[in-house]
Amino acid sequence: MIEIKNLHAKIEGKEILKGLSLNVNKGEIHAIMGPNGSGKSTFASILAGKEEYDVTNGSIVFCGEDLLELSTEERAWAGLFLAFQYPIEIPGVSNINFLKTAINEKREKNGHEPITAKDYMNLVREKSKLVELNAKLTSRSVNEGFSGGEKKRNEIFQMAMLNPKLSILDETDSGLDIDALRIVANGVNKLKNENNATIVITHYQRLLDYIVPDFVHVLMDGRIVKSGDKDLALKLEKNGYDWIKKENDI
Amino acid sequence: MANYTEDQLAQDLKNQEYKFGFTTDIKSDKAPKGLTEDIIKLISSKKQEPEWLLQNRLKAFKIWKSMENPNWAHVKFTEPKFQDISYYAAPKQSKKYESWEDVEPEMKETMKKLGISLEEQKRITGTNVAVDFVMDSVSVATSFQSKLKELGIIFCSFSEAVKEHPNLVKRYMGSVVPPSDNFYAALNSAVFTDGSFCYIPKGVKCPMELSTYFRINEGETGQFERTLVIADEDSYVSYLEGCTAPQRDENQLHAAVVELIAMENAEIKYSTVQNWYPGDKNGLGGIFNFVTKRGLCEKNSKISWTQVETGSAVTWKYPSCILKGDNSIGEFYSVAVTNNFQQADTGTKMIHLGKNTKSTIISKGISAGKSNNSYRGLVQIHKNAKNARNFSQCDSLLMSDECGAHTFPYIECKNKNAKIEHEATTSKIGEDQIFYCLQRGITEEKAISLIVNGYCKEILNKLPMEFAVEAQKLLTISLEGSVG
Numbered sequence: 237m238i239e240i241k242n243l244h245a246k247i248e249g250k251e252i253l254k255g256l257s258l259n260v261n262k263g264e265i266h267a268i269m270g271p272n273g274s275g276k277s278t279f280a281s282i283l284a285g286k287e288e289y290d291v292t293n294g295s296i297v298f299c300g301e302d303l304l305e306l307s308t309e310e311r312a313w314a315g316l317f318l319a320f321q322y323p324i325e326i327p328g329v330s331n332i333n334f335l336k337t338a339i340n341e342k343r344e345k346n347g348h349e350p351i352t353a354k355d356y357m358n359l360v361r362e363k364s365k366l367v368e369l370n371a372k373l374t375s376r377s378v379n380e381g382f383s384g385g386e387k388k389r390n391e392i393f394q395m396a397m398l399n400p401k402l403s404i405l406d407e408t409d410s411g412l413d414i415d416a417l418r419i420v421a422n423g424v425n426k427l428k429n430e431n432n433a434t435i436v437i438t439h440y441q442r443l444l445d446y447i448v449p450d451f452v453h454v455l456m457d458g459r460i461v462k463s464g465d466k467d468l469a470l471k472l473e474k475n476g477y478d479w480i481k482k483e484n485d486i
Numbered sequence: 487m488a489n490y491t492e493d494q495l496a497q498d499l500k501n502q503e504y505k506f507g508f509t510t511d512i513k514s515d516k517a518p519k520g521l522t523e524d525i526i527k528l529i530s531s532k533k534q535e536p537e538w539l540l541q542n543r544l545k546a547f548k549i550w551k552s553m554e555n556p557n558w559a560h561v562k563f564t565e566p567k568f569q570d571i572s573y574y575a576a577p578k579q580s581k582k583y584e585s586w587e588d589v590e591p592e593m594k595e596t597m598k599k600l601g602i603s604l605e606e607q608k609r610i611t612g613t614n615v616a617v618d619f620v621m622d623s624v625s626v627a628t629s630f631q632s633k634l635k636e637l638g639i640i641f642c643s644f645s646e647a648v649k650e651h652p653n654l655v656k657r658y659m660g661s662v663v664p665p666s667d668n669f670y671a672a673l674n675s676a677v678f679t680d681g682s683f684c685y686i687p688k689g690v691k692c693p694m695e696l697s698t699y700f701r702i703n704e705g706e707t708g709q710f711e712r713t714l715v716i717a718d719e720d721s722y723v724s725y726l727e728g729c730t731a732p733q734r735d736e737n738q739l740h741a742a743v744v745e746l747i748a749m750e751n752a753e754i755k756y757s758t759v760q761n762w763y764p765g766d767k768n769g770l771g772g773i774f775n776f777v778t779k780r781g782l783c784e785k786n787s788k789i790s791w792t793q794v795e796t797g798s799a800v801t802w803k804y805p806s807c808i809l810k811g812d813n814s815i816g817e818f819y820s821v822a823v824t825n826n827f828q829q830a831d832t833g834t835k836m837i838h839l840g841k842n843t844k845s846t847i848i849s850k851g852i853s854a855g856k857s858n859n860s861y862r863g864l865v866q867i868h869k870n871a872k873n874a875r876n877f878s879q880c881d882s883l884l885m886s887d888e889c890g891a892h893t894f895p896y897i898e899c900k901n902k903n904a905k906i907e908h909e910a911t912t913s914k915i916g917e918d919q920i921f922y923c924l925q926r927g928i929t930e931e932k933a934i935s936l937i938v939n940g941y942c943k944e945i946l947n948k949l950p951m952e953f954a955v956e957a958q959k960l961l962t963i964s965l966e967g968s969v970g
């Protein structure tokens with residue numbers, strides 16, 4: 237699905253990613269953990285195509301295409317989705333119109349007619365049920381006045397609506413209460429199939445009880461310094477990151 | 487409604503150039519250039535006007551000659567050469583059309599390009615919109631007259647009103663905007679050629695939106711439209727005014743006067759979508775739009791001004807309300823967009839004279855390119871205006887680093903019981919917002935259009951549906967390619 241090799245990236249002259257490599261196959265769930273400021277969100281933004289970051293070295297192949305050659309919206313059309321750590325508010329633009337625009341832009345690119353109102357409303361109904369999103373929230377302005385947890389849930393609703401191949405969830409669990417965490421995790425699990433993949437960025441192994449990862453990676457000092465299965469997350473929860481730092485001379 | 491409109495945006499509009507830039511080839515009958523008493527007499531006689539109107543014009547002309555072009559607005563432009571303008575032009579075949587079928591194909595084509603053909607209006611909107619189509623200075627197509635007539639509603643060209651309803655015109659014309667009000671009002675009073683007239687009788691709620699489309703069609707023809715709307719006691723009317731102009735190089739002057747009179751318990755909603763040619767990317771050409779709009783509110787009456795301003799090279803416009811009667815209400819909802827080298831100085835005046843009078847001002851300015859966008863508002867509370875209330879909100883959205891947004895609120899309060907609130911914000915269109923849209927697969931142009939329309943939603947929601955759609959398109963067109 238995605239193959240990242242030796243990725244180096246800078247912002248304002250400061251190198252944040254220093255040789256990150258990662259392989260994600262269809263049907264897999266990968267968790268990325270790591271201390272604050274280690275570059276997790278930076279990595280997610282670079283995958284999504286944020287221009288402020290300079291990729292100075294390395295390669296990313298996404299579904300056979302050179303991802304770095306694609307613009308942000310082309311990446312989205314190709315099936316890449318980012319659930320933002322801090323979702324953005326767009327006052328005056330309702331969620332459903334926002335998503336309808338997004339869906340129709342993609343359809344237009346692929347030479348399809350815009351989605352019919354009926355199909356669209358059915359889709360909204362089906363997907364909002366999946367993440368148990370209050371119908372009122374779907375017609376309110378995008379994230380405006382949403383609580384922290386509602387914003388996160390809305391990200392997963394959008395993910396469900398856009399049906400991406402690769403989803404990157406950047407700390408979607410933080411700020412969620414226990415019930416919401418379960419609901420969001422259930423949503424992600426239901427959306428999972430053998431043709432898509434998910435990268436979950438998190439600080440808490442708690443989430444991984446619900447979304448069981450095939451792999452857990454530790455991002456530190458701009459690289460993946462350790463990989464393992466879900467037991468690694470348990471170990472991190474118990475012992476913190478110091479032992480990994482020592483192992484890697486950081 | 488919002489659903490419908492954003493949807494529309496998702497479909498149309500790819501063309502960056504001024505969409506309505508075309509000229510219709512209809513032979514016209516034009517006065518020689520320049521402004522003298524003789525020209526005014528010529529206009530008056532061509533229009534077969536009564537003597538009192540000619541005398542009014544000549545008086546206004548005297549006043550105008552004694553006045554200076556105002557220079558207090560935050561705009562810079564070369565003063566129009568008033569002696570280089572032709573003050574009268576009428577389509578050669580200025581006969582009245584008996585029916586829609588009688589209208590020339592060229593005229594129909596023009597209206598089609600404007601997206602306002604009667605068939606289309608009827609078909610798409612399914613609503614009854616009476617259109618008094620003003621092409622250059624003489625009204626050429628009028629419809630729905632009979633239906634309005636049944637209710638006693640008068641909706642006709644200004645010239646016709648002068649002939650058919652001289653008493654109403656004589657009594658109210660100039661009663662809200664006297665010629666001495668300002669330089670351009672004086673000029674208009676001297677040389678106006680046509681416009682619209684509307685009278686709603688006592689107790690009548692006008693069942694359809696009354697709509698007038700203005701259009702400049704003749705090179706170097708000054709446009710001096712005159713509109714007079716009178717809502718008698720307990721009546722209601724929603725009036726729409728919209729305009730587009732063909733693309734051309736030399737600046738054109740547009741100096742309209744609009745007067746509204748809301749008698750006891752009456753309500754007037756006046757909506758404008760203004761899209762005069764704004765000039766090209768380098769600031770060449772475009773319309774000068776210097777308009778005086780004012781309404782008078784008697785007891786318990788209400789006047790709402792809603793405007794979406796996207797056009798003109800220079801705009802100078804302050805739709806105002808004189809809240810004379812107790813408990814009367816004045817509202818002003820405005821979106822003003824400037825791009826490239828456009829300059830706009832717009833706002834409102836709310837003059838509170840009566841007790842318990844209320845006014846609301848919501849102004850949204852959007853500046854892009856190298857443009858300048860100013861809000862200028864006056865809230866004046868007079869001594870007797872006990873318990874007067876005003877709420878003003880002025881928001882500015884900046885699309886580039888080179889544009890300007892300015893706010894000039896003036897408050898004069900002579901009554902201690904009055905309550906005045908003012909809020910103002912300035913924001914820059916967020917790169918984060920755009921990135922968020924892009925990540926969802928929404929292209930930048932569309933993202934901007936979504937964000938801007940969201941920002942203006944409060945105002946767009948005040949417009950009648952068919953106008954809101956048009957307004958959203960205009961916002962999108964006028965801001966295309968403006969972020970970077």
Ligand SMILES: Nc1ncnc2c1ncn2[C@@H]1O[C@H](COP(=O)(O)OP(=O)(O)OP(=O)(O)O)[C@@H](O)[C@H]1O
Pocket residue numbers: 247248250252270271272273274275276277278279288321
């Ligand atoms: N626009 C920027 N300008 C300067 N420094 C930046 C910028 N964006 C990120 N950084 C820096 O890059 C480093 C990595 O930040 P990033 O947000 O990727 O961390 P993170 O791993 O997601 O942290 P957290 O767990 O707190 O979310 C931080 O030191 C941050 O300050």
Ligand SMILES: [Mg+2]
Pocket residue numbers: 276277278321406407
């Ligand atoms: Mg982060």
